[in-house]
Amino acid sequence: MMMEEIKTTIIDRIKLHFSDAVEKEFSYNRLDFSVKKETVPSILFYLKEEMGFKHLSHISCVDWLEEGEFEMIFILWSPEEKIKVFIHTRVDRSNPVMDNIDMIWRQANTYEREMKEMYGIQFTGLEAPEEFLLEDWNGPPPMRRDFDTEAYAAKTYWERPGREDALDVRETVEKRTGEVLPEFAKKYKR
């Protein structure tokens, strides 16, 4: 079967079973669906058991600070059809609770632990040790966009004096050598 036909079949079947799924097509072998967060476990289970998406490639998270939401992305891969499906969902940022899916894929447990630590997303019924990568961490989840890394580092760790002028390389070069920055480079200044 051609890739286009496979994609149409997948879209038809998903839309038949999950009415809230909104599809978005990308070039060649990628297909995206946006669903509500309650649908995520059932759509993942359906894709794995019925449609041959056996492999969970990745779970990722995006912090949409301005919209007050986290976006979670599940990337699945079908070894037979050679096609990948992205499942997008949005979680409220002030109360980030998500369904645990590690009974579908055991390896999801690791991703969930990481997201719990780095973004502070709670997974209902997740059985895992408290700490994953960080040890004795007291601050807010470090991968959230409202966490100021630079201020935290300046507060916590002692900095050796002598590199105050070298924070922005372009500016330093400009100051030391008198070389004028081109217009396009100026917008990337700190």
Place this chain on the structure above:
Amino acid sequence: MINDKNSQKIVDIIRNYARKHSLWILAYGTGCGAIELPPTMTSRYDAERLGVRGAATPRQADLLLITGYLTTKSLKRVIRVYEQMQDPKYVIGFGSCTINGGMYWDSYNTIKALDRYLPVDVYINGCMPRPEAVLSGFAKLQELIQDGKANGAKEYKENLKWYRDNQKKVITNWKMPEYNW
């Protein structure tokens, strides 16, 4: 043995000579710097001709090589490793990450200056230092040992409180054994 000043001086010279030619290193490969060690040790640069070779455990090693950035998590392990080492012991800070944070200067989880937490005898500059730079660092350390100036371990024992305070500032949950050397 005649216990006067001059005979002690001769003993020191012989002892330092022996020490400087048998630097057994424990490479603590935290960052990218561990990649520079295989070419340093193997046939092209051949550090073993200077008496530098790898050691299996901290208790057999003379020299702790810290090759790159240290997170607070790995700093804890490094401190334990350093305190387990037998005298004489030396530390080389390797790369700009150990000197001033390097490219991780604004990271939430890495320390910026190693000598606040452990006594560093020699720093090797660079990101990353080439094997030639590493060898020159070893040569510098040998020079210091011959002159009796590589006193990092002694300094650590004398200023233990200052080092401990700094260590406890970043390692909040301090559950480490206290050694009584």
